[in-house]
Amino acid sequence: MWGRACLLALLVFIALLPGRESFAAPERLNLLVLSSFNKDLPAQAALERGLDHVLGYRAGHSNVYFEFLDASRLPADQAAQGVRALIAKKYKDQRFDAVIAWALPASALAAASRDLLGEETPIIYLELADADLAAINMSPERDVSITVKPDYETSLREALRLSQAKRIALIVETANAMGRTRLEHFLRAKDKVAPDLPVDELFDLPLDETIARTSKLPPGTIIYYLLMFSDGRGAQLTPFEAARRIAETANAPLFSHWESLMGSGVVGGYQLSIEVLGRNVGKAVQDISQDRPVTHPASMRYVYDWTQLDKWGWDDRKHLQPGSIILNQPPDLLEAYRWHLLTLTLFVLALIVLAVSLARALHAKNLAARDLARERETLAQRVETRTAELVRSNKELESFAYAISHDLRAPMRNINGFAQLLDRRFKDVLTGEGAEFLEHIRAGAQQMDAMILGLLDYSRVGHQSADSYSSGSIPEIAKEAADMLQPLAASASGAIDVAARADLPNVRCNRELIRRLIQNLIENALKYRHPDRAPKVRVEFSPGKGEIKVSVRDNGIGIPEDRRERVFQLFQRDAGASIPGYGIGLALCQRIVKAHDGDIWIESEPGGGSNFIFTLKENPSALG
Structure with a gap:
């Protein structure tokens, strides 16, 4: 009865263990991803996680290849020419089920490289405006556009609702086209949400100056971060690293539009999830491969970092949007100790079963007590005998080691000594083969002595104090x-x-x-x-x-x-x-x-x- 109860509890425990989501790919796909960005960006890693969640390419269910233009660092024409040459050489024998082009530089390259990628290969364009799609001559019958329109309006509105800020410090690089586009979209949203809100323009400043400015902001200010890709002194860095260094010393909360920056010190809010975008792209690839209509689910969601909410005094969950994802959130008591309680329950059940088993075994133990008493004396004698044998064996090993170090070398020295004595006393008598044999004896004795010395050195290593x-x-x-x-x-x-x-x-x-x-x-x-x-x-x-x-x-x-x-x-x-x-x-x-x-x-x-x-x-x- 008790055994069945424990087995049932164990099955419940196993059923409650967190499982890994199983993957079932409908078919093996061959894909090429052209990214306008650097491979080390957190956003790039988030996109890859989303793709892998759907396509399972890291487990070998699909083949996905990545090439990077690094458009924020390299001139667009130079990067495009280099990647095009790489495609021509590296993928000349490849046939792709689809090509994924992320942002305008990569999309322009993909559209201009149909002769290399295959005229009938569908291209999935990510984050392109309508004007950009028209400029690259997208084929609506063959290609797909997944447009992720930046919702700066909702993002800014949520930041202001949460913070009740009276001023905003805006950080952005305008040296590249993408940075200027982000700034244009944000300012348009700001004019709708809070047209009278003062803005401190921290545009194109070196990182050290940005850090200094954001550490001395007036009370009631929030920082909105539209990405930095360099320190302004000639060194490249990721937007995540720049955000982390700004947040370390800032005296105002840091907001941004990208979920990939979570963990750098960004508070959160209504954010673009590149990981969700990656999942949507993976589902679009599957839809295309099976001739299904491509859906366009949203890639935005409410995400917050609990450590930042707590830092700025916004840790009341009732003030957050319903359905929000909260990172680094401390679990409640039951959640925190759920597995401990389950383990304790199983342990108590096991103790009960053990107690019953011990009670049933007690009678057998009493019956065997007399036999054990008789065996004790015999066992003690056996232990004493075995101990004596071990002592004798150790002494024999010590004697053998001594023979190697002393007794075995002594005959060798004697042989060598007598050979030298023969050579001195009977040098005139031992000629020809006799002298040759004597030399062989001396050489052999010297070699044996040297070999024994070498073995002794070898055995001593590892036994140093x-x-x-x-x-x-x-x-x-x-x-x-x-x-x-x-x-x-x-x-x-x-x-x-x-x-x-x-x-x-x-x-x-x-x-x-x-x-x-x-x-x-x-x-x-x-x-x-x-x-x-x-x-x-x-x-x-x-x-x-x-x-x-x-x-x-x-x-x-x-x-x-x-x-x-x-x-x-x-x-x-x-x-x-x-x-x-x-x-x-x-x-x-x-x-x-x-x-x-x-x-x-x-x-x-x-x-x-x-x-x-x-x-x-x-x-x-x-x-x-």
Whole structure:
């Protein structure tokens, strides 16, 4: 009974979880979107969200391609010529179900590029006036115009109703045609809504001057923002960023006509939703593809930012328009804790089921108590036996490690010592093959001793105490390693160069291990040098995000791509027997880097040298 109740509650909980709206596309469409704007504008992102909501192109249900004219920054003719050339080259084999052209510059380009886009390809024109549609010779039988007429009249009326303002500061750039058109439409609306309202004309001012002016406005003023695309000093910026910087210091509320600016400090009001426009365009594309009449739903809606309403004392919801969308709104108590209450209910039900189960199990537990008591003694004996076995195993491992470090090296030293003794005492007797065999014994013993030392070094890395790590300068450690190897480089007529960098932060590292790492990489570069040129080794440094990248570059024989991972494995070498080595050095380098939470890799071209790159974390305490 209780189990069924819990199952029912769980099903209710799952049913109440917020689900993701499913997408079902009627067919796969191929579209090209020509935008008059910059791809980084929030409005552009909003349009793309709306299109994706209907067409699902980000999930692969349709193919949608975007090209941008950036008309606010580039001359219209120059931008159009560049995008037209791009279309001719990039999409010459494409057939589009429709072309979407946003605003006049992109629309003019689309109309003039029918020879590239296809004479029968329908074009959907966005935000064009009737005069502009006539100028580009829109075909009413084939093309569609989705006109988003700016309703500055309702937008301004709502701003004044909410704020009861007595004055307005108007921000706009008139250096481009679109800015001048926005200003013309707004002033026409203002003459209808509040013809006597004083206007402070903040037209074409540098951003810093605009910020200064809007921070000292008279009481009872509101700011109406008709977009800025530059700081007036030669630098481009998005309208969203300009609005954010103005709102940070403004002493009056900031209003605008575009929902895409919400979150920048704009209060809201009656706004054009580019995301809704994108959804309308997506539905229009589907209507065209299925030969249905294209509808033209509105793209305006009432949207407010609760943080701004609260800031300016307009947080009474009764004063807002019915059906308004309120962003960043704090939920009511029930809404805020709905999932907590549901979770608590399920938890209580689970506790009840658990209590019933425990009661039913109590009888079985009492019956088993006597058996458990008898088993305890046996279990204690087993635990004691297992513990003794673990102690013995640990001692055996310690003994084995000691044998590697001491007992195994001792015979090698004896063999090498006796071989040297034979050479000194019986040099005249051991000739020919005898002398050759003796030399093989000495060489083999020395190689085995060196290999054991290498393995011991490899095993010790990663078992260093925390006290062995300290803050250190990587260029300084690299210079020490290079200085130790300069004589070796000079003997090969080579050179080692360490870049000077005094601006790098320190890293937390084991100084001896890092010196050994860099020394090994430089030794490898000198060992595997190219037979036709003197070796050159260059150590360089570059800062990253919380790390320092170290590069050890040489002009040696290089490493083939298919062997770059293997060279970091034990006993793997990328050279013949003519070059001495045991395949431990690079494995040791990788182990040192991993012990410092870094990465190491190779960039190389056969015959063109190798570049060993590794990273080390910055020392946070050393950052200034």
